[in-house]
Amino acid sequence: MKLLLIRIFCIASLTLTGANASAQAWPTEPVKLVVPFDAGSTPDLVARLIGGGLAEKLRQPFVVENSSGAAGNIGTNAIARAQADGRTIGVSIAGPLGVNSLLFRKMPYDVDKDIALVTIAVSQPSVLVVGSTLTATTAKQLVTSMKGDSKLSFASIGAGSISHLAMAALVAQTGGDAVHIPYRGSGAAVTAILSGDVDMGLLPAAAVMPHVKAGKLRALAVASPNRSPSLPDIPTLSESGLPDIKGDAWIGFIAPAKTPDTVIKSLHDNIVQILEEPAVKDKLRMQYMDPVGNSPDEFRTLLQADLARWKAVVEKNQINKD
Structure with a gap:
């Protein structure tokens, strides 16, 4: 009997531990969702649409905060410098996460060291x-x-x-x-x-x-590798004899570096689920956006490819922001 009680206690303890771990996978306080561009911009629209879905799924407020300026660097830096506890996340685009490092002599953050990539939510041709x-x-x-x-x-x-x-x-x-x-x-x-x-x-x-x-x-x-599902009747530049010109306007979710893996995974998985919802797809289609929902590793690979692609263009045209 004593042995049975011990086993029941151990099982109960493990169950409680698992429940606590699951609860700790996301903060219980309101989450700030930083957008490095003005209200009404495309990143802002995506943040509000997905943020609304996250609030519903996780049953807590997601408050959008617009922090524009310096070609998106100010808001992206606010995300990078926030506490890595899941209470601050954000969206950003190709400029602040890659191209700007080719344009500005000094960046306020290092994407590799200061930012955790979650997923590219959408791409717009x-x-x-x-x-x-x-x-x-x-x-x-x-x-x-x-x-x-x-x-x-x-x-x-x-x-x-x-x-x-x-x-x-x-x-x-x-x-x-x-x-x-x-x-x-x-x-x-x-x-x-x-x-x-x-x-x-x-x-x-x-x-x-x-x-x-x-x-x-x-x-x-x-200017996308394949015809856009949102614009299937318009040919690609590649079909027109102009390969290697890619100009997709993607929008990705990010968090401060060292944000717990459980939070990143929860955020990623919930965003992917939201992107699969028919109502969300319809709203994105109205804005000529295609859902993506890739992995953090795929996100990083795309960033590296962007940098390699645009570096030669920036240098040849002597483009800079300083």
């Missing part, structure tokens, strides 16, 4: 569009125009942005010529193309597709 100043209806025709005598111009959402680097790579690959004109955000860049002040741009789908559907812009190609 960049779309090559032209306005009324050009007659090209395909990427090949645009290449021919760029090889002509007159200089063309392209808009970007800022010097060193993916919209700048991908277009600079495209121009270099064609052997053509085009003047870069940076703007503060995709709205201003699109307005410049619509007004005829600028000829073309390689910009996020959400910014240009409403104007494409309205017949005010023409979409020639997407």
Whole structure:
């Protein structure tokens, strides 16, 4: 009888320990979800959509905090410097997590040492569009125009942005010529193309597709390895004879380095589950975003590939933020 009681006690203790470990896999206090860009930006929309799902699943508040500036470095640094207890997480993009290290002489954080990668939640294709100043209806025709005598111009959402680097790579690959004109955000860049002040741009789908559907812009190609599920009728640049030009605008979830593995796993698994929900997929599709939900290792591999790809473009065009 005594032996039986001891066994029951041991089983109960193990069960309680397991329950406590599970409870400790996520903090019990509200979680701050930092977005390094303004409210209403694409990263902000994704953070609020996924954050709402996390709040529902984990039964605790997820409070979005916008901390913009320095091309996303300020908010990303706030995530990197926060306590690694799961109470602060965030989203970020290719610039602050990779490309900015090629543009700024000094970065306030080291991605490898200060940030834990969780998952790339979504990817949005960049779309090559032209306005009324050009007659090209395909990427090949645009290449021919760029090889002509007159200089063309392209808009970007800022010097060193993916919209700048991908277009600079495209121009270099064609052997053509085009003047870069940076703007503060995709709205201003699109307005410049619509007004005829600028000829073309390689910009996020959400910014240009409403104007494409309205017949005010023409979409020639997407800068992604494969056709986007959100835009299946638009060919890739590779199909158009321009391989190796990739300009996906992805958004990933991150946390401070040394955040407990249990928290990272819980965060990753719940985000992946949320991305599988039909209602979430529909909302993302409305913004021309495709769900990803990859592993932290796959996230890191993509970051390394981005750095290798853009380093040559940055150096050739002597792009910097200082």
